[in-house]
Amino acid sequence: MQVPDDLKYSESHEWIRSDAGIGTVGITDYAQDSLGDIVFLELPQAGASFQQGETIGVVESVKTVSDILAPVGGEITEVNSALQTSPELVNKDPYGSGWLFRIRLVNSDEIASLLSSSDYRARIEK
Amino acid sequence: MTEFGGWKMPVYYSSIVEEHRAVRNQVGIFDISHMGQIEVSGPAVKGWLNRILSNNVDRLTIGQGQYTFMLNDRGGVIDDLIVYRRHDHQFFLVVNAANIEEDFVWMQKSLSEGVTLLDCSSLFAAIAIQGPRSAELMADFGELPARNHIRDLKIAECSTMIARTGYTGEDGFELFFPAGLGPFVWNRLLDLGKALGVRPCGLGSRDTLRIEACYPLNGSDLSQDRTPLEAGLSSFVDLEKGEFIGREALWVQKKAGVKQRLSALKAIVKSPPFRPHYSLLSGGGRIGELTSGTQSPTLGVGIGLGYLDADFARPGQKVEIEIRGRKYGANVEKKPLYKKAT
Numbered sequence: 001m002q003v004p005d006d007l008k009y010s011e012s013h014e015w016i017r018s019d020a021g022i023g024t025v026g027i028t029d030y031a032q033d034s035l036g037d038i039v040f041l042e043l044p045q046a047g048a049s050f051q052q053g054e055t056i057g058v059v060e061s062v063k064t065v066s067d068i069l070a071p072v073g074g075e076i077t078e079v080n081s082a083l084q085t086s087p088e089l090v091n092k093d094p095y096g097s098g099w100l101f102r103i104r105l106v107n108s109d110e111i112a113s114l115l116s117s118s119d120y121r122a123r124i125e126k
Numbered sequence: 127m128t129e130f131g132g133w134k135m136p137v138y139y140s141s142i143v144e145e146h147r148a149v150r151n152q153v154g155i156f157d158i159s160h161m162g163q164i165e166v167s168g169p170a171v172k173g174w175l176n177r178i179l180s181n182n183v184d185r186l187t188i189g190q191g192q193y194t195f196m197l198n199d200r201g202g203v204i205d206d207l208i209v210y211r212r213h214d215h216q217f218f219l220v221v222n223a224a225n226i227e228e229d230f231v232w233m234q235k236s237l238s239e240g241v242t243l244l245d246c247s248s249l250f251a252a253i254a255i256q257g258p259r260s261a262e263l264m265a266d267f268g269e270l271p272a273r274n275h276i277r278d279l280k281i282a283e284c285s286t287m288i289a290r291t292g293y294t295g296e297d298g299f300e301l302f303f304p305a306g307l308g309p310f311v312w313n314r315l316l317d318l319g320k321a322l323g324v325r326p327c328g329l330g331s332r333d334t335l336r337i338e339a340c341y342p343l344n345g346s347d348l349s350q351d352r353t354p355l356e357a358g359l360s361s362f363v364d365l366e367k368g369e370f371i372g373r374e375a376l377w378v379q380k381k382a383g384v385k386q387r388l389s390a391l392k393a394i395v396k397s398p399p400f401r402p403h404y405s406l407l408s409g410g411g412r413i414g415e416l417t418s419g420t421q422s423p424t425l426g427v428g429i430g431l432g433y434l435d436a437d438f439a440r441p442g443q444k445v446e447i448e449i450r451g452r453k454y455g456a457n458v459e460k461k462p463l464y465k466k467a468t
Contacts, residue, residue: 036138040397040398042450062399062420062423063137
């Protein structure tokens with residue numbers, strides 16, 4: 001199970017890469033593996049605002065529906081439009097081309113409250 | 127792995143979509159050992175089976191099988207099953223895993239003179255081989271039966287049975303054999319099928335395949351409160367054959383006309399996958415709900431089965447399906463949703 005060290009993780013299996021106040025968010029390798037073939041995503045609109053932990057979208061595989069939660073609060077700046085036609089990118093490349101959306105953080109302290117790669121790895125190996 | 131009818135079974139081995147495509151394009155194998163097998167025999171067996179099952183076993187030649195229902199006295203479905211005529215007075219029933227005990231107890235309660243029942247479910251393992259190349263995979267196993275027929279087969283010196291039937295809409299077989307041989311036969315099939323591209327397939331693809339073929343699932347599309355007439359399966363009910371459990375109720379329903387009918391639905395816009403219990407709407411009013419649903423790997427859109435009010439249960443009818451508060455357009459389609467190009 002891939003758990004890149006340069007990312008932060010939420011308890012609900014989202015990852016975030018933060019760069020100058022903008023976070024790129026996706027779901028983890030563990031999450032895509034548990035879901036199976038992803039066939040549909042409901043993603044937020046650019047400009048929408050969310051609080052940390054709020055339901056921000058939905059990811060659906062053939063067998064199940066799962067909520068996507070905002071790992072940090074902020075405003076959506078960009079959404080990965082490639083996923084409309086190729087939702088399987090999330091399975092194939094969850095940390096790269098399978099990114100879900102970008103969010104402008106309102107509170108950089110929220111990043112610190114997330115799990116490190118080693119904490120997240122411990123969580124999924126339990 | 128997941129729990130299904132009291133058994134631990136794989137949802138998939140590699141991926142639902144990959145396994146689904148393997149069955150549509152080459153061949154896949156399913157472990158169906160969870161299913162039940164009941165042997166019924168005796169001098170009075172034919173008449174008795176015709177009293178407890180909806181279809182007419184008098185039509186069966188030796189080696190032939192038919193799809194049929196065990197009905198309650200309201201005409202509702204206790205189980206759907208296949209009954210094979212093995213010999214003059216010996217029949218072999220293949221029933222759903224979740225219903226084995228219920229079916230057997232119910233049959234025992236209705237038992238009469240000259241009929242013997244044997245629940246041999248735990249003696250048999252079973253594997254389904256499904257796909258256009260399944261006959262090629264089975265080529266080494268001797269003469270193969272015709273569709274809906276069953277014949278004896280020897281595997282590793284053991285007596286087994288092979289039936290030509292399936293739950294996927296493809297050509298295929300179901301193999302019934304002594305439980306101890308399970309892993310041996312499974313591995314043998316994977317070996318023999320390597321060059322054909324055989325895949326082991328789990329419950330996930332079993333569901334997507336059967337929904338594309340519009341085969342009902344007992345417990346979802348069929349239940350004790352739904353009759354075969356409402357499910358559009360009246361061709362497996364012989365109302366003319368004489369008395370059987372549920373006949374009276376079905377006659378009444380046939381005369382009055384069904385209020386709802388099981389229909390096939392297909393998304394006409396991009397939508398999330400269809401799932402059981404999503405509401406079906408027309409003109410803002412609720413006209414039914416899905417009983418089965420998925421994203422079709424073959425068609426790439428949401429598909430499902432659901433009971434619609436009779437007025438709307440016509441191919442070509444446009445309806446709306448409500449998914450998480452939003453409405454998406456869908457069409458009522460002719461069954462099956464997927465048909466093999468000939």
